[in-house]
Amino acid sequence: MPQKRILTGDRPTGKLHLGHYIGSHRHRLALQDQYECFFLVADLHMLTTKNTKEDILAIADNARAIVLDQLAIGIDPAKVTFYLQSAVHEIYELQLLLSGLVTVERLQQLPTIKDMADAAGLEQIPYNLLGYPVLQSADILMPRAHLVPVGKDNESHVELSRQIARRFNNAYGEVFPLPEPFVVGGTLVGTDGQAKMSKSLDNAIFLSDDAATVRRRVFSMYTDPNRISADVPGNVVGNPVFQYHDYFNPNQAEVEDLKERYRAGRVGDVEVKEKLAIALNNFLDPIRERRAHYESQTGYVDELLYEGTLAARQEGQATLSEVKKAMGLTGVWNRVSRGAEKRRKRNP
Numbered sequence: 189m190p191q192k193r194i195l196t197g198d199r200p201t202g203k204l205h206l207g208h209y210i211g212s213h214r215h216r217l218a219l220q221d222q223y224e225c226f227f228l229v230a231d232l233h234m235l236t237t238k239n240t241k242e243d244i245l246a247i248a249d250n251a252r253a254i255v256l257d258q259l260a261i262g263i264d265p266a267k268v269t270f271y272l273q274s275a276v277h278e279i280y281e282l283q284l285l286l287s288g289l290v291t292v293e294r295l296q297q298l299p300t301i302k303d304m305a306d307a308a309g310l311e312q313i314p315y316n317l318l319g320y321p322v323l324q325s326a327d328i329l330m331p332r333a334h335l336v337p338v339g340k341d342n343e344s345h346v347e348l349s350r351q352i353a354r355r356f357n358n359a360y361g362e363v364f365p366l367p368e369p370f371v372v373g374g375t376l377v378g379t380d381g382q383a384k385m386s387k388s389l390d391n392a393i394f395l396s397d398d399a400a401t402v403r404r405r406v407f408s409m410y411t412d413p414n415r416i417s418a419d420v421p422g423n424v425v426g427n428p429v430f431q432y433h434d435y436f437n438p439n440q441a442e443v444e445d446l447k448e449r450y451r452a453g454r455v456g457d458v459e460v461k462e463k464l465a466i467a468l469n470n471f472l473d474p475i476r477e478r479r480a481h482y483e484s485q486t487g488y489v490d491e492l493l494y495e496g497t498l499a500a501r502q503e504g505q506a507t508l509s510e511v512k513k514a515m516g517l518t519g520v521w522n523r524v525s526r527g528a529e530k531r532r533k534r535n536p
């Protein structure tokens with residue numbers, strides 16, 4: 189039996205940070221061996237909230253950065269098709285053909301759309317933002333994906349794509365497997381301890397940060413504000429330094445010991461942070477090595493994205509051809525062209 193497929197992606201709005209790794213990319217590492225992987229660089233999705241000429245100019249560099257970040261964490265280019273959404277025209281076509289299978293009310297009821305509009309500071313909802321889950325359905329159904337790893341917030345969109353697939357199959361014939369959401373997660377708080385790590389909040393540690401930067405960022409991290417000296421018992425729960433230790437320090441005994449002494453007021457922030465900086469840099473070192481390896485091959489990332497995009501187009505053409513056949517659109521065109529051909533033969 190051929191391998192089942194997964195589809196997932198990233199908006200090319202910047203490089204990846206530890207929050208992306210925890211919320212999403214570490215799960216891709218675990219899935220890449222069991223599934224055929226389609227990893228989208230979702231620049232059309234970016235246009236729903238960021239569409240100035242400047243934003244668009246930045247896509248190419250951000251797309252490269254995102255692909256390189258993924259190779260650096262150990263995503264295997266032989267197992268994954270990376271592709272640029274805006275260069276796969278079949279996705280646009282499929283979106284239009286699917287858009288008759290969903291109502292405006294259904295889209296308006298999704299809380300995510302309103303949230304995205306609010307987050308982007310938009311007072312009114314543009315048509316492409318309302319249609320964003322339909323485009324996402326086209327992304328998912330284009331490679332006929334079975335599984336879609338998403339954060340909890342996007343689960344409802346995969347449910348929608350499943351509904352669209354079911355409606356299509358019922359109305360026109362079986363073309364699509366019904367995609368299933370695979371809810372992955374984990375949220376990483378920012379170094380400020382105030383909000384989740386976000387590249388736009390200046391509270392991020394990037395996968396591409398060097399050791400000195402990581403150390404500096406760790407030492408400026410927010411900890412327990414009530415702890416004015418090392419002998420004051422401190423709070424471990426909700427303390428970002430310990431959340432990072434839990435995620436990134438593989439030495440559990442060390443982490444437990446630090447927590448115990450922190451609660452008892454027997455360790456200073458400096459030691460806790462020193463050990464975190466070491467753990468994070470140990471985590472990032474192999475990532476840095478792989479990055480250097482891929483970076484030394486000039487043009488490699490572009491080539492990978494280019495080849496992947498061509499492969500995705502082929503995939504898209506195959507799906508669209510099935511879709512149009514099932515809907516009867518191919519038949520319409522065939523009749524028109526046969527009629528035209530006959531006339532040409534009669535009147536050469």
Ligand code: ATP
Pocket residue numbers: 199201206207208210211212339374375376377378384385386387388389
């Ligand atoms: P921006 O500051 O522009 O909002 P961001 O750094 O928050 O950017 P997004 O593009 O909003 O990144 O995030 C893309 C996806 O990455 C999210 O849907 C989520 O799945 C995951 N993600 C981002 N930040 C985190 C985080 N701190 N913890 C866990 N997952 C995250």
Ligand code: MG
Pocket residue numbers: 386
């Ligand atoms: Mg965000």
